[in-house]
Amino acid sequence: MEIVNHILFYASWALLAAGGLLCVIGAFGLVRFPETYTRMHAAGVIDTGGALLILAGLMLQSGLTLETVKLALIMFFLLFTSPTAGYALARGTWSAGHRPITHTRSDARTDGHSDSAGMTDDG
Amino acid sequence: MFWAAMIGILVALALALVRAIAGPTVYDRILAVNSFGTLTVLALSVIGFLMGRPDFLDIALVYALINFIGTIAVLKFLRYGDFARATQADDNDLV
Amino acid sequence: MLRSFSMFMFLLAVWLLLSGHYDMLIVGFGLLSCLGVVLIARRMDIVDREGHPIHLTWRAPLYWLWLGWEIAKSNWAVIKVILGPRNRLQPQVIRATASQETDVGLVTFANSITLTPGTVSVLVNRDWIDVHALTQETADGLMIGDMNQRVCQMEGTGAKRKGD
Numbered sequence: 196m197e198i199v200n201h202i203l204f205y206a207s208w209a210l211l212a213a214g215g216l217l218c219v220i221g222a223f224g225l226v227r228f229p230e231t232y233t234r235m236h237a238a239g240v241i242d243t244g245g246a247l248l249i250l251a252g253l254m255l256q257s258g259l260t261l262e263t264v265k266l267a268l269i270m271f272f273l274l275f276t277s278p279t280a281g282y283a284l285a286r287g288t289w290s291a292g293h294r295p296i297t298h299t300r301s302d303a304r305t306d307g308h309s310d311s312a313g314m315t316d317d318g
Numbered sequence: 319m320f321w322a323a324m325i326g327i328l329v330a331l332a333l334a335l336v337r338a339i340a341g342p343t344v345y346d347r348i349l350a351v352n353s354f355g356t357l358t359v360l361a362l363s364v365i366g367f368l369m370g371r372p373d374f375l376d377i378a379l380v381y382a383l384i385n386f387i388g389t390i391a392v393l394k395f396l397r398y399g400d401f402a403r404a405t406q407a408d409d410n411d412l413v
Numbered sequence: 414m415l416r417s418f419s420m421f422m423f424l425l426a427v428w429l430l431l432s433g434h435y436d437m438l439i440v441g442f443g444l445l446s447c448l449g450v451v452l453i454a455r456r457m458d459i460v461d462r463e464g465h466p467i468h469l470t471w472r473a474p475l476y477w478l479w480l481g482w483e484i485a486k487s488n489w490a491v492i493k494v495i496l497g498p499r500n501r502l503q504p505q506v507i508r509a510t511a512s513q514e515t516d517v518g519l520v521t522f523a524n525s526i527t528l529t530p531g532t533v534s535v536l537v538n539r540d541w542i543d544v545h546a547l548t549q550e551t552a553d554g555l556m557i558g559d560m561n562q563r564v565c566q567m568e569g570t571g572a573k574r575k576g577d
C-alpha cells in the first residue's frame with residue numbers, strides 16, 4: 196500500500212508539472228504564431244493537453260471521492276465546449292473575411308477554399 | 319507540488335493576456351480570452367487543492383460553462399450585432 | 414418514455430454527485446428539479462435520439478479512448494512546431510470527407526477534428542469539412558480518413574450505409 200501511494204504521488208506530481216509546462220508552451224504558441232487560424236492550434240494545446248494533464252493529476256491527488264467526480268465533470272465540459280467555441284471562432288473569423296495564409300508548397304486546393312467561401316455567402 | 323502547475327498556469331495566463339492586448343484582430347482577442355478562461359478554470363481547480371478547500375471545484379465547474387457561453391455570445395454579437403436574432407438564411411446548408 | 418426516464422436518472426445522478434448533501438430536504442429538491450427539467454425538455458421536444466443519445470452509451474467511450482490517444486499524438490506534433498524553427502509552419506486548408514449520416518455523428522467528427530491540436534474545422538457541411546491544418550504532417554493524418562471511419566462506426570451507420 197505504501198508503495199502504491201508513493202507511485203500515485205509521483206505520478207500526480209509528474210502530471211501536474213507536465214500540464215503546467217503544456218499550458219506555458221500553448222500560451223507561448225499563442226503569442227508566437229502569426230495569425231488567428233494558426234494561433235487556434237496553440238490554444239488547442241492548452242484546452243486539451245494542458246487541461247487534461249492537470250485535471251488528471253488532481254484526480255490522482257483526490258482519489259475516489261466526490262472531488263474526482265467534479266474534476267471529471269470539469270474535464271467533460273471542457274472537452275465538449277472548447278471545440279464548439281473553437282468552431283464558432285473559426286467560422287466567425289472566416290465569415291469576417293479573414294483567410295488563412297497558406298503554405299506555398301502544399302497540395303491544398305487554393306481554388307477549393309475560395310469555392311467554399313462562395314458557398315458561405317450564397318448558401 | 320501544486321505550485322508547479324500553478325506557476326505554469328500563471329505564466330500561461332500572462333502570455334494569453336499579452337495576446338489579448340496585442341490583438342491585432344478582434345478574433346485574436348476572443349481566442350486569447352477563451353484560452354484565458356480555460357486557464358482560469360484550471361487555476362481555480364488547483365487553488366482548491368492548494369488551499370485545501372474543495373468548494374473551489376464548484377466555482378471552476380460553473381466558470382467552465384460561463385466561459386463557453388460568454389465566448390459564443392460575443393461571437394454571435396459580432397456576427398449579427400444582436401443577441402436575440404435567430405440564425406437562419408445563410409445557415410440552411412451549412413451546419 | 415424510456416428516454417425521459419433515462420434522462421431523469423442521469424440528471425439525478427449528476428445532482429447527487431455534485432451536491433454531496435444527502436438529507437431528505439436536499440434530495441427532495443433534487444428530485445423536484447430533475448423532474449422539472451425533464452418536463453421542460455419534453456415540452457421543448459428535445460428528448461430524442463439527438464438530444465439524449467442513449468444508444469451511444471457503449472460505443473462512445475471506446476471512441477473516446479481512441480480519440481484520447483490521437484489527442485496525445487497531435488499535442489506532441491504541435492508542441493514540436495511551437496518550439497521548433499519558424500519554417501516548420503505549413504498552414505493549409507484541406508477538405509476532409511464526412512460520411513456521417515446523423516447530426517450527432519457529424520458534430521462528433523467536426524469536434525474531434527478541432528479537439529486534436531494541429532487541425533481545426535473551419536466550415537462544416539453535410540458531405541465535407543474544410544479543415545485548417547498546421548503542418549503537412551497533421552494534414553496527412555486527417556486525410557487518411559481513419560477518424561471519419563471511426564466516427565461512422567460510433568454512430569452505428571457504417572461508412573456508406575444509409576442510417577435512420
